[in-house]
Amino acid sequence: MNKINHLAVWILVAVYFLIGWGWYAIFGEMWLNYHARTMTDIERTHKFSAYLTAIIASIFINYALAWLIGRVKAASAVAGLKVALICWFAFLFVEYTTISVFSAFETNPWPLIFIDMGRPFVGFAVSGLVLGAWRRPTA
Secondary structure: OOOOOHHHHHHHHHHHHHHHHHHHHHHHHHHHHHOOOOHHHHHHHOOHHHHHHHHHHHHHHHHHHHHHHHHOOOOOHHHHHHHHHHHHHHHHHHHHHHHHHHOOOOOOOHHHHHHHHHHHHHHHHHHHHHHHHOOOOOO
16 A cells, blocks of 8 residues: 555545546436436435445545555556556446346436446546556655
């Protein structure tokens, strides 16, 4: 953990949350339409526990990326971006897409998959760029 830039991670936790807010501000109406819901239908789901879960997930994601980027010695923004997007593709997109396409209980159309996976794509990309570029100062 001594190679992790903790300040960068905590700033990215806030940025990751803001990306989600912005993403669904742009694509929220389309997302609701694909789910055949209205804003009124989901207002009750905006509980403190949901936001707390999102913040905790962001902490884990950014610390894991920071650790991995340090471990593979990705010493530039582009190298950090590559590591982060490989993680996004291998661990999020492929698994989510497989579940969405093959599950008998999920019937998500491709545009909905791209909306749902676009937010973490942007989040991982920003985190990878920042963590790759903003290295912890060495003493």
